[in-house]
Amino acid sequence: MSKKSKQNPGDIRSVLYVEGMYCAACEILIKKTLEKVEGIISVKASISDSRVTITHHKGTSPDLKILNAHLKDHGYTLQWSKDGDSGKPLIYFENGSLLYNPEKMRSFSINFGIVALLVIGFYLLTESGLAARVMVTTEAGPFVYLLFGLVAGASTCAALVGGVILSLSKSWNKTYANTSDHNAFKSLLPHGMFYAGRLVSFAFAGGVLALVGASITSTVTAVAPVITILVAGVMLLLGLQMLNVSWATKLTIALPGSLGNNVSDSSESSHSTFGPLYIGAASLLLPCGMTLTAFITSISSGDFVSGALNMFAFAFGTMIALSFISLASVGFGSQKAWSGRFNAVAGVMVVFFALFTLNSQLDALGLPSMSDVARAFSPSTQTSATVLGDQSVQVMNMEASAYGYVPTSFTVKSGVPVRWEINNMGASGCTGAVIARDFFNGQVTLKPGVNVIEFTPQKPGTYKFSCWMGMVGGVIKVT
Structure with missing residues (x-):
């Protein structure tokens, strides 16, 4: 030099x-x-x-x-x-005519096909009910938590934690493998640090929460949606930046100059590994529904060692599933021939995961969301029920499984007490607990068999209920 x-x-x-x-x-x-x-x-x-x-x-x-x-x-x-054509957008006006960029249209078509397949695969996994086959209970040991983590990492956790990994992968590829030797160790180093931090934080938190006991459960479930919404918002911004959306790039979350220079340094100094390590540890605060299920079930053990081992096993299971995202980001993102397409596909998937997560949290909080639009166009013959009962009580009967809730719509009268009978037919993960913030505080964890929730609706309107992370749910119409 x-x-x-x-x-x-x-x-x-x-x-x-x-x-x-x-x-x-x-x-x-x-x-x-x-x-x-x-x-x-x-x-x-x-x-x-x-x-x-x-x-x-x-x-x-x-x-x-x-x-x-x-x-x-x-x-x-x-x-x-x-x-030149490379600087022209996908679709543009020129001399009064609507034109398209052939090169970008061809690339867009291929990327769209890949994204469509990935989204369909993700939807099939989340709707498959795999979680029903692996259920954690208070008697479950580390092996069951490991299997539960595998399912979580391939489904609900893929949306949140996988989205974070994808959103950071391009920066990691450039920062840690920014030499011409394409060293595999350097490329995988940030991902290894991420998972190491994640494993340690989950094990420690699992042990501590097991000692604290169930008194912390309500706090965890109350804070989780707020943290998740904030993280999903950052994911959305990063995804749009990966797609080079001009207004999003102006909102870049920048590191302080000296810290950014240190992190971008390709030297072997120890500080270059700390960023992914801390992010992995902080991923404890990215609770998908199945993660919360594992934590709250593990809390009941009351023993530090048992809680730590169970949550370490769960995190290890998610790591096995999520590592496929890491391997794809390193394998494709670091190769010039594939990096452009990978970054485009990854950017779209990060945006999709962010919107999916935001929508779920809005449902969990009982706020307007994109689910309302989908529900308005869905057939209601098999999913709605008018509640019947005498003058003293109204009874709502619902079945809960790993696939969701049936029916998903009820109609009740205001001022009349409601007895909500939920038959747990194998609910697991997110569906294992019900939230209806307009009618009762906190969440109701479903035990095997019939669970009863009682409340009295006071004001006419349409109110939401959902599983505790908003993945599935329905509405209660009060007349």
Whole structure:
């Protein structure tokens, strides 16, 4: 590496446009890479307008081929302008005609097909009722928790934790494997740190919560939706940034300059591993429905060692399932031929997971959501019931299983007490507890057999009920 030149008053600034930049770490990585090139004094990369400003001596000009050769392994491409088909959007107006970019349309069609298959696969997994085959109870041991974690990592936890891994994968690929040797260890290092932090935090929290006991359960379930909504909002922003949505890139969550430079450094210093480790430990605060089921069931053990072993086994099970996302992000995201398509598909999936999670939490809180629209167009012959009863009590009969609740719609009268009889036919994960915030506080955990909830609706209207994480639910219409 040549010695860096000093800046003089007569130095020139050249502006180039960059493709592939989506986060603050990208800005720092481009800056550090290009400042090693002979003749370049300083570099400033801006994600908000996809520009790179290069300061160099008067009488010289940046060689685009040399610059792109340095950036090739990082997945960035520089060009002098945004002209040409590559700079045109997917669909645009030109001379009064609606046109499309053939190159981007072809890429969009392939990416859309991949995303559609992944979304369908995710839907089938969540609706398959796999959780009903593996149910954790107060008597269950680590092996059952391991199997439960496998199912969780392939279904409900894939939406939240898997979405976080995908949203960070591009930055990790560039930060930890930013050399030309494509070292597999460096590429997998941040993912290994993430899972190590996750395993330790789950084991420790499982032991501590088992000692504290059930008194903490209501606090956990009350705080979980708020944390999840905040995380889903950040995921949504990161997903849009991965898709290079212009307004989203201007809202980049940036690290402080010195910390960002340290994290982006490709050296082997120890601080470069701490970020994923801390994020993995903090993933304890990303509670999908099955994670909360495991925690609350483990709490009842009352023993630190048992609680720690059970939750370690659960986290290990989720790790096995989620590792497929990590392997895909490293295998495809670090290869130039596949990185563009992987980042586009990953960006769409992160947005999908974020919206899925946000929608679920809105349902859990009893707020308007996209489920209301879907429910309005769904057939109601098999899912609704008008509650009948005498003048003193109204009885709502419902069955709960791993697949959901039947029926999903009830009609009752205001001012008349309601007796809600829920027959647990194998509810598990999210469906194992019911929330109806307008009628009673907290959640009701379903025991095997018939469970009874009593309340009196006071005001006419349409109110939501759901499982404790909002994945499935229905409405109670009060007349």
